[in-house]
Amino acid sequence: MNSNKKSPSILEINGLTVKMAGFTLVDQVTFNIREREKFIIVGPNGAGKSTIIKAISQSIPYSGEILYKGEDVAKMQKNQIARNIGVLAQHHSVNYSFTVEEIVELGRFSYRKDKLMIKEEKEIIQEALEMTGMIEKRKQSVLTLSGGEIQRTFLAQLFAQNPNILILDEPTNYLDIQYQEQMFRVIEEWITSKNKAVLAVVHDLSLASYFGSEFLLMNQGKAVSRGRKEEVMIPEQLNLVYEMNVGSWLHYLYKHWEKYL
Numbered sequence: 001m002n003s004n005k006k007s008p009s010i011l012e013i014n015g016l017t018v019k020m021a022g023f024t025l026v027d028q029v030t031f032n033i034r035e036r037e038k039f040i041i042v043g044p045n046g047a048g049k050s051t052i053i054k055a056i057s058q059s060i061p062y063s064g065e066i067l068y069k070g071e072d073v074a075k076m077q078k079n080q081i082a083r084n085i086g087v088l089a090q091h092h093s094v095n096y097s098f099t100v101e102e103i104v105e106l107g108r109f110s111y112r113k114d115k116l117m118i119k120e121e122k123e124i125i126q127e128a129l130e131m132t133g134m135i136e137k138r139k140q141s142v143l144t145l146s147g148g149e150i151q152r153t154f155l156a157q158l159f160a161q162n163p164n165i166l167i168l169d170e171p172t173n174y175l176d177i178q179y180q181e182q183m184f185r186v187i188e189e190w191i192t193s194k195n196k197a198v199l200a201v202v203h204d205l206s207l208a209s210y211f212g213s214e215f216l217l218m219n220q221g222k223a224v225s226r227g228r229k230e231e232v233m234i235p236e237q238l239n240l241v242y243e244m245n246v247g248s249w250l251h252y253l254y255k256h257w258e259k260y261l
């Protein structure tokens with residue numbers, strides 16, 4: 001099912017199940033993400049997408065296996081997890097008057113005892129701020145940022161953290177169209193140049209199919225289909241899950257632009 005069978009596996013999820021308050025939020029979900037893959041999870045509200053991310057980041061109890069390069073994530077040290085798996089949450093709590101730069105510096109926390117890394121610290125933070133277009137706002141308090149700027153600040157923190165797999169829950173939340181395009185381009189360059197991978201939950205089906213290399217379609221806690229664009233991002237699969245004619249709605253939305261292309 002994976003395009004790149006020779007690439008080593010980065011993240012392997014086997015039979016992931018999450019139960020809470022008597023409900024099964026995620027039911028026996030299995031998938032595998034390899035180096036350089038852009039693995040996208042799509043599905044309607046409440047399908048269990050964010051719950052999968054919460055389980056990967058070890059913030060909720062689960063059963064089944066989550067393996068990072070063959071190692072059980074549940075048994076890894078927090079520092080080790082932070083250096084390898086970086087998570088961009090759907091919402092960010094910004095209650096303290098940190099500057100943008102200070103928030104980005106927190107991404108380096110797991111490297112604080114590593115002298116070699118400390119030497120390069122400033123360059124890494126500078127690069128992360130540049131990649132996300134936040135360099136000019138580096139001294140500004142996060143309490144004064146717009147929604148999109150907050151999103152870009154936390155994305156910069158993730159780049160500074162430099163994990164091997166980026167886990168992004170709705171990364172284009174709050175981003176204007178220019179930054180949506182730029183963000184996917186930056187992530188694409190970053191994963192291909194460094195043999196990394198990304199797992200992203202994306203609601204916009206056009207953005208998802210443009211960006212993704214592998215897909216997982218979720219509904220009511222279950223994996224409905226998994227595979228390449230031609231297998232998952234097709235009307236036969238999507239219409240059933242979203243209970244509407246997805247293709248004709250998207251075509252209707254974009255029709256306005258046809259005359260300008």
Ligand SMILES: Nc1ncnc2c1ncn2[C@@H]1O[C@H](COP(=O)(O)OP(=O)(O)OP(=O)(O)O)[C@@H](O)[C@H]1O
Nearest residue numbers: 020021023025043044045046047048049050051052
């Ligand atoms: N602690 C809980 N107790 C009971 N139900 C919960 C709990 N936490 C989450 N849920 C339910 O689990 C389901 C899956 O939630 P989840 O946030 O994973 O959905 P999602 O696919 O990310 O949705 P969205 O697209 O709206 O972000 C939802 O119906 C939610 O109401």
